Amino acid sequence: MTPYPTERIALFIDGANLYSAARALNADLDFSRLLEMYRAKGVLVRAYYYTAVIEGEEFSPIKPLVDWLDYNGFTVVTKPVRRFTDAQGHTRTKGNMDIEIAVDMLELAPRVDHMVLFSGDGDFRRLVQAVQARGVRVTVVSTMKTQPPQIADELRRQADAFVDLNDLLPEIGRPRTPGAAPNSRVFEQ
Numbered sequence: 001m002t003p004y005p006t007e008r009i010a011l012f013i014d015g016a017n018l019y020s021a022a023r024a025l026n027a028d029l030d031f032s033r034l035l036e037m038y039r040a041k042g043v044l045v046r047a048y049y050y051t052a053v054i055e056g057e058e059f060s061p062i063k064p065l066v067d068w069l070d071y072n073g074f075t076v077v078t079k080p081v082r083r084f085t086d087a088q089g090h091t092r093t094k095g096n097m098d099i100e101i102a103v104d105m106l107e108l109a110p111r112v113d114h115m116v117l118f119s120g121d122g123d124f125r126r127l128v129q130a131v132q133a134r135g136v137r138v139t140v141v142s143t144m145k146t147q148p149p150q151i152a153d154e155l156r157r158q159a160d161a162f163v164d165l166n167d168l169l170p171e172i173g174r175p176r177t178p179g180a181a182p183n184s185r186v187f188e189q
Contacts, residue, residue: 007042007113012101013074014119015051015062017142017150021120021165024146027173034172035073038116045112048104049074052081052095077104102127109134116141117159122152129158141165 022029038044049069070076081095109131120142128138140159142151145166156162
């Protein structure tokens with residue numbers, strides 16, 4: 001679904017989910033070109049990027065990306081990763097940003113016409129439905145071009161439009177550089 005030129009647009013990027021989809025497509029994303037693309041389509045009100053961060057580490061591969069995004073037009077929302085030990089004694093990390101995304105989408109709904117959610121997480125189906133009930137059109141960006149698909153079928157069906165990330169790669173992607181720092185970190189959720 002193409003936004004109208006006067007439409008107020010907001011982007012909501014689930015960093016870990018988008019990174020997983022891009023990695024599955026063997027691509028890196030150019031976030032500067034992503035902003036340019038949506039600014040050309042309508043009035044970009046806000047671009048949110050959500051990610052969990054590991055606190056207390058000397059170097060985190062996500063830190064340079066978070067800093068760059070923060071200085072280049074994104075509203076970056078982070079929270080610390082929680083560490084826990086599972087029943088088998090393995091240390092795991094958890095950094096789910098679903099509630100932060102949901103709250104921001106619902107708060108911004110009265111001020112925008114169109115929201116673009118970069119996530120394939122089926123947990124967002126009900127959120128998309130709630131935002132639509134407030135008169136906002138919702139486009140979901142993820143991919144079905146991987147095995148398994150990165151988009152939950154119920155989320156894809158709920159959205160007003162689904163855009164496959166693979167189709168956006170000519171505009172906002174570049175081939176993945178082997179050994180390069182990742183766009184985001186993937187956490188078990």
